[in-house]
Amino acid sequence: MTTTDTHRGSAVAAVCAGFGRDVDENLAQIGALIDDARQAGVGLLALPEACLGGYLSVLGAGRDGNHDEAPEDLPPVMDIDGPELARVAAMAGDMTVVVGLCESDGGSRYNTAAVVTGDGVLGAHRKVHQPLGENLYYAAGDGFGCVDTPAGRIGTLICYDKAFPEGARALAVDGAEIIACISAWPASRTATSASIEDDRWTKRFNLFDAARALENQVVWLASNQYGTFGKLRFVANAKVVGPGGDVLATTGVEAGMAVAELDVPSALATARRAMFHLRDRRPEAYPSALATAEPFSPVGEGHA
Incomplete structure (x- = not known):
């Protein structure tokens, strides 16, 4: 655990830890993390993406460049009003906890971040932006919004959402004081580095965190998975970033909890x-085409 006492007040924290398919084991681990956070005076805790049931075991192109590597299995589906989140809420008590799960509406699967306290689920965000074939297994969310919590007004994003400034800006305009971006952000599978610290996707992960916090002048929590899962190797680097883009606490490449007071x-x-x-x-100066333009097709794809 790394801690920085930069201001007086309630602490916030982001977790870097590994989670697999065993939901009961996940819940026990979440309970232990909540206990540790409570001992550190944390009022808001961001757990990683897919910490209930694990993430996909592969993501991205196969060796021939095609999306041809199917995961061995899929995360278990859960309801927002189901028993798993009810257990997290009971453990949270007066703490606000952001938790990742595979949600089902009875027809589609969604990669979801839920905000819970002892009062139950206060809100949920379905991941909007889907990288490298994730759309083969999940439907996409269609919007961004904040929720009022005992820890303040919070917006949530999931992993690749952070690469798009529009999502974080939508939350900031909606009054977010804190944005929690929960992730299962892997290292690069091409041009890989032996060191996670030097991996190019690690650098991107950290750059996005600082940029999104600074440009929106919000407190930013970035959680992440740790270790490996299937063919994925995660970049760690859970952190708390201040509204000036300065990193207040980080786990670096290790598992742990980044805590900032x-x-x-x-x-x-x-x-x-x-x-x-x-x-x-100056919204009147920004082209409306920024919101309405057709998605860009990479060179070699979608062109006559």
């Missing part, structure tokens, strides 16, 4: 005292 309203006010990126936006 800070007064969120005070941190936001300080960051926005001289420069206020949300107030100074």
Whole structure:
């Protein structure tokens, strides 16, 4: 666990840990992490993407460049009102916890982040942006929104969502004080590095975290899976980023919990005292085509 006491107030934390298919084992691990967080004075805890039931065991192109590597199995589906999240809520008590799961609406699967407290599920986000064939196994979410919690107004994103500034900006405009982006972010499967620390996807993961926090002047929590799962090797680097883009706490390439003690309203006010990126936006100058343009097709795909 790494901790920084940068401000007075309730602590926030992001977890780096590995989770597999055994849901009962996942719940026991989540309970232990919540207990550790409570001992550290944490009021808001972000757990990794797919921490209930595990992630996909492969992601991305096979060796010949095609999406031809099917996972050995799929994560178990759960209901937002089901017993698994009810157990997490009971363990959370007065803490706010962001937890990842494979949600089903009875027809489609969704990669979902749920925000829970002892009062139950306060809100949920279905992952909108799907990388490298994830759409073969999940339907996509269709929007972004915040939820009011005892820890403040929170927005959630999942993994690849962070690569698109529109999602984080939508949450910031909706009043997010804190954005929790939960991930199962793997290392690159091409041009791989022997060191996770030097991997190019590790660098991208960390760059997105700092940029999204800074451009929206929000507190940013980034959780991530740890270790390996199937053919995936995760980049770790769970962290708390302040509204100035500065990393307040990180696990680096190790498993653990990044904890930062800070007064969120005070941190936001300080960051926005001289420069206020949300107030100074000029929406009337931005082309509407940014929202309505057809998706770009890479060279060699979708062109006559």
